[in-house]
Amino acid sequence: MRVELAVSHNTPKMEEDINLSDSELVFHVRNALKLSIQGECDSYNQLVEVIRHNQKLGPEEVALLVTCLKALSGAVSCINLVHHENLINAIFGMCLWNYRTDVMDALVELILSLAASSGKYVNLCLDMLVGNFVPPPYFNTMLNEPRALTRKSQVLDCVHSTLKDIADMVPLSPMILEEKITERMPKPPMNLDPVAMVMYVENMLRLENGDLGPLVGRMMLVAIVDFLVSLDEQIPWDDIPEDDFTKGIFDMELGEFEGVGDDVEHDSDEMKESWIQKYLGGNKFAMKLDNLLVLIFDHLKLCCESGRLTQVFEILLQSFQKTVLPIYKSRFTQFVMFYACSLDPENCGKKFATMLLDVFMNTVHPENRMSAVAYLASYLSRAKFVSASSVATMLGSLVDWCSDYCKNQDGGINPKVHKVFYAGCQAIMYVLCFRMRSMVLIPRLKLQLQLLNIGEILRHPLSPLKVCLPLIVEEFFHVVSEAQLFTFPEMQKADGSLESELSRAFGGVEGLDMFFPFDPCLLKKSDSFIRPNYVYWSMVKSTPDDDEEEDDSDDDVDEAWGDEGIDMVDRGGRSFENHAFDDGFDRSFDAMSITPKESLLHKFVAKHSRMQMPSKIRPSTSPESL
Incomplete structure (x- = not known):
């Protein structure tokens, strides 16, 4: 020719x-x-x-x-x-995005010939292909056009098929590919192009789910989690005024909007949108993290549908334990684990909770142990897909550990020495604030709670009630009083309400610095994935109007609560399904957290310096925190 x-x-x-x-x-x-x-x-x-x-x-x-x-x-x-x-x-x-398919095909043929001819070209070939994960800047403005989407599909199909061909010819190339991908990943806090960033991660997930997945998939997931954390750490909360944490959100939950009609729920939604726009709307890292989380949630859903979720979750679990758990500053990255668990509660959900419990009970590093029990408490409290019986089992393990700890201690209050113990006690009370009302409806679980040594632990000379966050202690006593499981006459006030004797002062004798990482997610797109499986405070918080007596002898209740987590029934016996459960609570911003704000601790410490307890674990910074 x-x-x-x-x-x-x-x-x-x-x-x-x-x-x-x-x-x-x-x-x-x-x-x-x-x-x-x-x-x-x-x-x-x-x-x-x-x-x-x-x-x-x-x-x-x-x-x-x-x-x-x-x-x-x-x-x-x-x-x-x-x-x-x-x-x-x-x-x-040469950039593949600049040429038609005939030029692309000829260029790829040359790249493959170079890679096959000598190992000295493999680095250059892989680097060029990874560089084509994202288009040139001029192309970003056209990505929503059909013609541009077609070009995107052509280029990326070509890139990934070529990477596979090189891996077949050069067995060591996947190791080099991993290095090239991590080298080219965007590094915050540089000015990241959101389109390029999302497309780059999209290609990493495509590798994880493709033919090269068995070779490079683990590294792709680990690198993505690391990247999410690096973005997460760039989202500042310290500049948000304390009044917006403590007054605006809290009053909206407990005052103006609780138990009111749909019109006010709509107003509440507007107030929530206003709050997010004010503090997160202009934060480029928050918006980019939101887009990436949605991309990963979609990937996890695809893995679940294809039967790969268990394999992927094992990698995420190890990455979480190594990268996310120790940093104490993660605002939103942890919701990757929450969503993955919601897709497979029986396997992934139980593995996550078991890992957290094991870290708390069996590891050495105190801060990691405190972080793990905070994650566990927040997860058990907020995950609607965790059954009441599973919560009771985990609580039993926590109570047993705290009880054994008490048996070996003769001294009094010392938060610096016993901070892991106090973290465990606080986790127990926090979970019961959210889940006791559901568990006492099941006769066997109510009996199981009654047999726990919670009262003995809280009355021990270590005095956890004086160290744990008083807002949690106070709510715990309200729940205990309703359930009539335990009695604490020494905490009974003349007017009949219950509280820690020192709960008026933040932290009692020593403030226990703590956080609950699954406080509501305020990233708008990501929240739509989390919301259907999430327990908001108003879903379990009893009010005077719905304090109707429940029939805890009904065996049918066990069926309703035992396997599906929190039932769709509120204190008044009404079905949440009749109230547009999927988004009604979000619209009404019924997302109250009883997690305190760090600045409150600073106020108290400034006023009572003798009560300060150093800790590297910060309180939750969720905007719905008290």
């Missing part, structure tokens, strides 16, 4: 109006490469200019470029890294 090259006057040219067969053209290119080494560079320079020419190409110029690329594929053995540096730079500087 012969190829006729009619070269236009605007095109860098090797020769004008020449007719060469494929084999003749390969010979011509080989000869140009060899002559350049001897110092005769005219034909070589013309070849470089053809490859480097990146302006809008006409049909003849495209034909010449395709022909030269194919000829180079047959002459790769003549390419020298030192003498042909300009040619190599021109080849690996």
Whole structure:
């Protein structure tokens, strides 16, 4: 077959109006490469200019470029890294997004030939392909157009199929690919292009779920979690005024909007949107993190549908334990674990809770143990898919550990020495604030709670009631009083309400610095995935109007609560399904948390410096915190 090259006057040219067969053209290119080494560079320079020419190409110029690329594929053995540096730079500087499929195919053929010819080109080939994970900046504005979406599909299909072909030819290439991907990942706090960032992670997830998944999938997931954490750490909460935490959200939950009609729920939604827009709407890291979490949630759902979730979850669990658990500052990354658990509560959900319990009970590092029990308490309290019986089992393990700890201690209050113990006690009370009302409806679970040594632990000379956060202690006593499971006469006030004797002062004798990481997610897109499986405070908080007596002897209740977590029934016996449960509570912003705000601790410490307890674990910074 012969190829006729009619070269236009605007095109860098090797020769004008020449007719060469494929084999003749390969010979011509080989000869140009060899002559350049001897110092005769005219034909070589013309070849470089053809490859480097990146302006809008006409049909003849495209034909010449395709022909030269194919000829180079047959002459790769003549390419020298030192003498042909300009040619190599021109080849690996080409961007697949700038060319049609005929040029893309010819370029990929050349890339594969280079990768197969010598190991010294594999790094360059992989680096170029990873560089094509994202389009040039000019392309981002067109990505919503059908033509651009078609181009995106063509380019990325080409990139991933080529990566697979290179892996088949060069067995060690996946290891190099991992290095190239991590090297090219965006590094906060640089000015990240949101489109490019999302597309880059999208390609990493495609690798994890594709043919190369068994080889590079683990590293992709670990690198993504690390990247989420790096974004998460760039979201500041310290500048948010305390009044917006303590007054606006809290009053809206317990005052103006609780138990009111749909019109006010709509107003509440507007207030929530206003709050998010005020503090997160302009935060580029929050918006980017939101988009990435949605991408990962969709990926996890796909993994679940294809039967791969258990395998992926094992990697996420290890990454969480290594990266997220120790940092104490994660605002939203942890919801990856929450959503994954919601997709498979029986396997993933139980593994997550068991891991947290094991870290608390059996590891050495105190801060990690405190963080783990805070995650466990928040997870058991907020995850609607965790059954009441599972919560009771976990509580039993926590109570047993705290009880054994008390047996080996003779001294009094010392939060610095016993901070892990106090963290465990606080976790027990926190979970009971959310779940006791559901558990006492099940006779066997109510009996199980009655048999626990909670009262003995809380009355121990270590005095956890004086150290744990008083807002949690106070709510715990309200719940205990309703359930009539335990009695604490020494805490009974004359007016009949219950509270810690020192709960008026933040933290009692020593403030226990703590956080509950699954406080409501305020990233708008991500929250839509979390909300259907999430327990909001108003869903379990009793009010005077709905304090109707329950029949805890009904065996049918066990069925309703035992396997599905929190039932769709409130204190008045009404079905939440009749109140648009999926989004009604979100619209009314019934998301009250009893997690305190860090600045309250600072106020108290400034006033009572003798009560300060150093700790690296910060309180929850959720905007619905008290």
